[in-house]
Amino acid sequence: MNKPLITQAMIDAYDEYTHLTLDRRGFMETLTRLAGSGAAAVAIAPMLATNAARAAVIADDDSRLKAEDVTYPGSGGDMKGYLVRPADQSGKLGTVIVVHENRGLNAHIKDVARRVALEGYVALAPDFMSPLGGTPADEEKARQQFSTLDPAQVQANAVATVAFLKGHESGNGKVGAVGFCWGGGTVNMLAVNAPDLAAAVAYYGAQPKPEDVPKIKAPLLLHYAGLDERINAGIDVFRKALDENGKKYTLYIYEGANHAFNNETSEARYNKAAADLAWQRTVSFFKENLSA
Incomplete structure (x- = not known):
């Protein structure tokens, strides 16, 4: 499966969302419009968000x-x-x-x-x-x-x-x-x-x-x-x-x-x-x- 294309407009929308000027529902509606479908938006959203599993460059122990x-x-x-x-x-x-x-x-x-x-x-x-x-x-x-x-x-x-x-x-x-x-x-x-x-x-x-x-x-x-x-x-x-x-x-x-x-x-x-x-x-x- 090809990796979804992430555009600058999507990143900008996520930035607006994370800084409290856009709520979760509004962000997903915007992302759906930019991605072309709800399914694409659902696939792209985690790539824009943070992933705690990737946090440890230096192990905590x-x-x-x-x-x-x-x-x-x-x-x-x-x-x-x-x-x-x-x-x-x-x-x-x-x-x-x-x-x-x-x-x-x-x-x-x-x-x-x-x-x-x-x-x-x-x-x-x-x-x-x-x-x-x-x-x-x-x-x-x-x-x-x-x-x-x-x-x-x-x-x-x-x-x-x-x-x-x-x-x-x-x-x-x-x-x-x-x-x-x-x-x-x-x-x-x-x-x-x-x-x-x-x-x-x-x-x-x-x-x-x-x-x-x-x-x-x-x-x-x-x-x-x-x-x-x-x-x-x-x-x-x-x-x-x-x-x-x-x-x-x-x-x-x-x-x-x-x-x-x-x-x-x-x-x-x-x-x-x-x-x-x-x-x-x-x-x-x-x-x-x-x-x-």
Whole structure:
């Protein structure tokens, strides 16, 4: 059987759906129209969606790592998270916050945290859905609950996460952050709100308001997908504000790549070439800014 043809219009429809501007029924109706039949839409939908079975690039029991679920003080309540560090750690290491997408703290983001730890860092993937009881197993429910998160509370908890890692016994006092999609926007805003953040990496994240840019102290590494019209619409204004305020940043646009190109659990949107290059740049950026 031939593999179904996935068009850019289908990927764009899925992006609209995952960001809560289109419900499941509307998405499937759109996909049916684009695919030509309901049967084709049913075959294509899983290729657009994430597949948890493809999440583990680094096994969760990898002997090179020590991983644990942790609880730490947030803003007004406890935060839950997934903490990973090298098993053979000697001395203090730089620390990195790994911020999830709009599905919450799932297997893929935990895997990304393990990748960060293998590069020689203490990595913490917070669950920003902690105030709602934590990330639910059902991704549809997680997406729906995201709309009820208070952005101010998210940022207060993000700043509290910086403080937690800054004082962590295994850390060297330098805290970086990397985020994807919703997490990319969260990291951009964290750079606005946490003057002691040492490095910020945002993958296809929404940009702060221009008037907030002067508050940014951390150097930024900004990864954008060339086909991501929704997020890319804010690049020019953001870049202008960064330049006018003399901020240190590096911005890359990966032509031909879609939003979520780093997430290998989504067959249709993952772009290995872009993901590998962006990751190489991310690791180099952290080495430059988080060393003791």
